Amino acid sequence: MSSPSVNWRNRIIRYRLEASQCPHCGTKHFPPRKVCYDCGYRHDSPEERMALKGTGVVLNYTIVNEAPPAFKLQKPYVMALIRLDEGLTVIGQIVDVDIDKIERGMKVRAVFRKLGEESKEGLILYGNKWTPI
Amino acid sequence: MKQRLDPKAFGATMGEPVPLRRVFIAGVGMTKIGEHWDKDLSDLVLEAVVEASVLSGIERLEVDSFHYGSALSQLYSRQGNTAALVADRLGLSKMGIPLYEHGGGSAAGALALRAAWLDVASGLADLSVAAAADKMTDLKEVEHLANAGLEMDSEWEASFGLTPHAAAGLVADAYIQKYGLTREALSLIPSLFHSHAALNEKAQYQKAISPEAVSKSLPVALPLRMFDCAPVSDGAAAVFLASEDFVKYMTEKIPDSTILHYPPLELVVVAPASQKFNLAYRSDITKDWATLEAGRKSFEACGATVDEVNVVEVHDDYSIYALTALEALGFAPFGMSWKGFQKGLFTIESASKGEGPAVNTSGGRKAQGAPRSAIGLTQVYEVALQLWGLAGKRQVKNAKVGLCQTKSASSALAVVSILRSYPQVKWPVKEHSITKLKPQNEPVQPKGTDNEKKSRQETASLPGKESPDNKKKKEGGEN
Numbered sequence: 263m264s265s266p267s268v269n270w271r272n273r274i275i276r277y278r279l280e281a282s283q284c285p286h287c288g289t290k291h292f293p294p295r296k297v298c299y300d301c302g303y304r305h306d307s308p309e310e311r312m313a314l315k316g317t318g319v320v321l322n323y324t325i326v327n328e329a330p331p332a333f334k335l336q337k338p339y340v341m342a343l344i345r346l347d348e349g350l351t352v353i354g355q356i357v358d359v360d361i362d363k364i365e366r367g368m369k370v371r372a373v374f375r376k377l378g379e380e381s382k383e384g385l386i387l388y389g390n391k392w393t394p395i
Numbered sequence: 396m397k398q399r400l401d402p403k404a405f406g407a408t409m410g411e412p413v414p415l416r417r418v419f420i421a422g423v424g425m426t427k428i429g430e431h432w433d434k435d436l437s438d439l440v441l442e443a444v445v446e447a448s449v450l451s452g453i454e455r456l457e458v459d460s461f462h463y464g465s466a467l468s469q470l471y472s473r474q475g476n477t478a479a480l481v482a483d484r485l486g487l488s489k490m491g492i493p494l495y496e497h498g499g500g501s502a503a504g505a506l507a508l509r510a511a512w513l514d515v516a517s518g519l520a521d522l523s524v525a526a527a528a529d530k531m532t533d534l535k536e537v538e539h540l541a542n543a544g545l546e547m548d549s550e551w552e553a554s555f556g557l558t559p560h561a562a563a564g565l566v567a568d569a570y571i572q573k574y575g576l577t578r579e580a581l582s583l584i585p586s587l588f589h590s591h592a593a594l595n596e597k598a599q600y601q602k603a604i605s606p607e608a609v610s611k612s613l614p615v616a617l618p619l620r621m622f623d624c625a626p627v628s629d630g631a632a633a634v635f636l637a638s639e640d641f642v643k644y645m646t647e648k649i650p651d652s653t654i655l656h657y658p659p660l661e662l663v664v665v666a667p668a669s670q671k672f673n674l675a676y677r678s679d680i681t682k683d684w685a686t687l688e689a690g691r692k693s694f695e696a697c698g699a700t701v702d703e704v705n706v707v708e709v710h711d712d713y714s715i716y717a718l719t720a721l722e723a724l725g726f727a728p729f730g731m732s733w734k735g736f737q738k739g740l741f742t743i744e745s746a747s748k749g750e751g752p753a754v755n756t757s758g759g760r761k762a763q764g765a766p767r768s769a770i771g772l773t774q775v776y777e778v779a780l781q782l783w784g785l786a787g788k789r790q791v792k793n794a795k796v797g798l799c800q801t802k803s804a805s806s807a808l809a810v811v812s813i814l815r816s817y818p819q820v821k822w823p824v825k826e827h828s829i830t831k832l833k834p835q836n837e838p839v840q841p842k843g844t845d846n847e848k849k850s851r852q853e854t855a856s857l858p859g860k861e862s863p864d865n866k867k868k869k870e871g872g873e874n
Binding site for chain 2: 321
């Protein structure tokens with residue numbers, strides 16, 4: 263997580279919220295994959311990536327109180343499985359929400375945020391989080 | 396040697412089936428689980444291996460191969476190449492025997508067991524040692540938190556803030572939504588396991604706790620609370636596996652071996668299986684497909700049924716996973732296992748009456764402790780004690796068949812092993828004197844003939860055609 267190259271190579275997928283779609287069976291994956299988990303078809307050309315609209319509903323959520331250092335300042339924070347309008351599920355953090363008001367089925371949209379900061383000298387990571395519509 | 400296990404159950408469908416030898420437990424050892432600040436990693440392994448060796452009377456010269464489970468010793472002990480180091484400290488380095496180090500997250504010990512089992516079953520070794528240890532308390536709490544996501548997808552789960560706590564919290568939330576599990580019902584599980592650990596002098600927490608205490612403990616990843624989660628532990632365990640020929644040798648050369656006074660104990664099968672790694676990829680996170688598949692394989696391979704099992708050790712690093720594991724293994728229908736706990740099933744008392752298995756008689760990962768790599772072997776230790784009738788106050792009456800389920804963080808990888816004791820049989824074990832596990836009239840259905848497999852390989856690479864393999868997977872559910 264603290265490596266600059268990791269964040270550099272994932273920047274486009276993370277910042278633009280890109281998913282892959284299997285040209286064989288049509289299954290959509292986020293994070294994008296080079297081998298489909300359903301049919302095993304290999305598809306590694308970046309053209310087969312699709313940008314996600316970034317809207318969906320909360321399937322399940324958990325309120326995290328024991329946080330890694332990068333998320334220490336944000337705790338308690340909400341992690342959720344989000345079913346996107348495109349039909350695939352992603353994992354993400356729900357922000358700008360009263361923790362008591364969060365519920366399953368809540369509509370959310372992606373927002374570009376700072377993901378976390380491991381230490382004062384550490385890298386600052388950016389990516390998508392989710393906020394209620 | 397007659398063939399007993401069906402290799403087809405493991406996926407091999409081509410050519411003549413290779414006969415597998417029977418594998419017997421020739422020694423088990425385990426340290427007390429807890430905080431061992433005065434001992435290093437190899438001290439712990441040594442303690443476990445010496446216990447097993449004292450029990451069996453087996454000496455180092457007799458070891459043919461050594462399998463070491465090492466989940467994260469690079470992190471916990473700043474030590475790589477651990478198998479070679481530990482083998483050296485055990486005095487095995489001079490023997491020139493093969494050494495293997497097995498990863499696989501928390502399932503490392505169980506994978507070491509599988510490899511050792513395979514070594515003996517295949518005939519490559521007569522005595523193989525599986526050992527595993529972790530010294531988790533060498534790490535500060537903040538380092539544990541920083542590295543919590545190591546068994547998750549670090550780039551696509553942990554970096555978004557998903558820890559194993561949070562993953563288990565999501566599974567619990569989905570389970571509550573789908574099956575109506577209540578907080579009170581979930582709290583019964585850690586409470587039951589603690590009551591078992593109170594009878595286990597090697598457990599980390601030998602104290603019973605009330606379900607109310609679980610419900611009121613600090614939040615970790617709501618709906619899960621602190622007493623739903625396994626602790627950070629140090630500990631090691633070792634299992635010696637022997638072939639029938641070696642057992643015969645033991646009766647002749649080591650007649651005063653303690654283990655020969657116990658009923659013969661067979662490690663019938665060890666089967667690993669996997670499922671989709673990321674939580675987001677899975678269509679139903681309340682179903683543990685890896686455990687389901689590993690359980691199916693192991694039951695199918697040895698012909699045993701769920702009803703025969705008396706003792707079960709499940710990997711309950713979070714209380715919710717005890718439920719998903721029991722359901723995946725078939726001890727309760729999906730969504731019903733928590734009602735079993737409510738009715739007083741899965742306890743030592745109910746199992747002694749013959750009403751289903753006793754679950755986590757050791758105290759489970761929650762109360763016995765969870766030294767990551769060693770988990771799979773600590774489970775075998777407990778099941779061995781139960782099947783030998785040595786479990787003392789927590790003994791399940793007439794326990795003959797035991798099952799262990801071990802998994803990595805959010806169950807991307809699971810290992811199921813089945814043990815069986817033969818109280819009526821005297822050492823040395825002879826083939827004819829043991830009741831067959833697999834009934835002759837119920838042959839295992841092969842997964843596919845040679846021709847089918849070949850055509851499967853041909854069609855698998857062609858887009859547009861649905862291969863029989865995929866079809867089967869869709870019918871059989873997700874994996």
